[in-house]
Amino acid sequence: MTMRKALLASAIAMPVAFAGTTTFAGGMAEAVVVPAPVVAPVAPVASNDWTGFYAGGQVGYGQLDNDALDDDTNGALYGLHAGYLYDLGSFVVGGEIDADATTIESASPGDGVELDSVARAKLRLGYDAGDWMPYVVAGAMTATTSGAVDGDGTGGFAGVGIDYQWSDNMRIGWEVLQHQFEDFADTDGLDIDATTATLRASFKF
Template sequence: MKPTFTAARASMFALPFAIFGGVATAGGLAEPIATPAPAPVVPVAPVPVAGDWTGFYAGAQLGYGELDSDALDDDTNGAVYGAHAGYLYDLGSVVLGGELDLDGTNIEDEDADVALDTVTRAKLRVGYDAGAFMPYFTGGIAQARTSGAVDGDGTGGFAGLGLEYRISDSLRVGGEVLQHQFEDFNDVDGLDIDATTATARVSFQF
């Protein structure tokens, strides 16, 4: 009888451990699954598109011109076309530069037998860097050459305004309006000629 009691008592002590082990095996007390913390999101600052007009450039222009003089008809006008080349230096907000350009024209006064053949200019340019746009002021010295009844040339001054838009780092387009004054043209006293030109321009930057 005593061995039976001892076996029964051992079974009573073993039963709770067996139950606990079964519950643990069934996952009731399984270890929690660790969830990795999300990676920190670092904001990416937008990269500003900086404009830089510095460099050599060259291109062509096409437009309209008109002459005004007491010796000419009021409708002395026609097309102008030519080429230009220059250099700009971007200082940040201010853009400085110089340019040479040459225009040919078909402006002619048939009654007075005077034709404006060419206009050559040496320019100074002062612009404002507005990113892709650059409004500017320009002025300098111009020389006009005529043929016909007045076969010669004259030197004068000019001033005007322009605007350029940069399509890419190497290509830009724009427009320009210039007012010219030639006094005593071809050394003829009292022969004063004013000329206005308006052109569209295409330039390639190097």
């Protein structure tokens, strides 16, 4: 009886084992291959290295404002500038010096004031936007005058500007500055404001 039970159990187990093997094999044949995800290429961000020395010139317009001055105290200005910028990635820092001669004078030169020249020392902070660099600027200056006020004085200024990288070695830009002088030429109460707007061209070395 024991032998018969053993044979019967073997007979039942063999189909089960065979069925399991067939299921495994079928499972292998029906395996699904999942494709790798496709990553879309990222467009490169335009960049420009603003680091380096530069020098150039500027031309523009300026106006003086003071209660004692003629309302038409204005004229042209022209000059040279030179500086150095360092590109930190998103931001650009640097320093610059410039000097302008001007034709800014009151409508009545004999009774008014003439602004002969302005020299500035600047600190610049800009944003690297590829070929464009908007920036803020501030610093100290000295100016000389003639006419009714004959002398020189120092003051401060601040402003904004933007540069464009025209080519590998050339930049063009625009800058507006607001200047303030207190007790100009050591004259009590002679406070002068001046606004200038210039077009600039610079060569990078």
